[in-house]
Amino acid sequence: MIVCPVCEHQQEQALECEVCGKDLGAAAGLEGLPPPPVPIEPLPGLESTSPEPLGDVPVERLPDLEVNNFARVGEVAVEPTPGVEPSSNAPVGDIPVLPIDDLDEDARAADDGVRTPAVFGMVTCRYCKNVQPTGTLCERCGMKLPAALQGLAPEIPPDEWVRCKACGAPGPAGERCKECGRVVDAPEA
Helix, strand or coil: CEECCCCCCEECCCCECCCCCCECCCCCCCCCCCCCCCCCCCCCCCCCCCCCCCCCCCCCCCCCCCCCCCCCCCCCCCCCCCCCCCCCCCCCCCCCCCCCCCCCHHHCCCCCCCCCCCCCCCEECCCCCCEECCCCECCCCCCECCHHHCCCCCCCCHHHCEECCCCCCEECCCCECCCCCCECCCCCC
16 A cells, blocks of 8 residues: 555555655655556457558549649749839848038037936835845846946945944945935944
């Protein structure tokens, strides 16, 4: 007798449980053995099919059946449809690349202080909203961070980090905590 480890059904030696279908080959010490042969019993009153191979059977065409296998057509001349623009153009050849004459890189407008300054500080992942000081990939979900903010935050060494008063996680003073999102206060002197 063998007991199924899943449903605790007791049965004779078998490769699988009769109740739940659990594989019992390893439990019965039959691991790696092929399954036992299944006896094939003919159904009473059922006519058996051909007991031996028939060999080559000649194929005869039906006289009234329409033939659908046409001969090869060969090459067909392409005739353009009038009024339709062709999809492939003739090769153009080498075209010289010339600079734009009216573009002057030195004539940029002076900074009048109205422009939006570059963003420094923490970078927020647009997918999982993780806030981190630097990097091109999010430390939580691995997605690429916005290109406008990558590497713009000043690097604060971990030995200058302080503990967040809200959750206790270490982080740079004055920046948002990576765990709770609150601003990490500077230590009191």
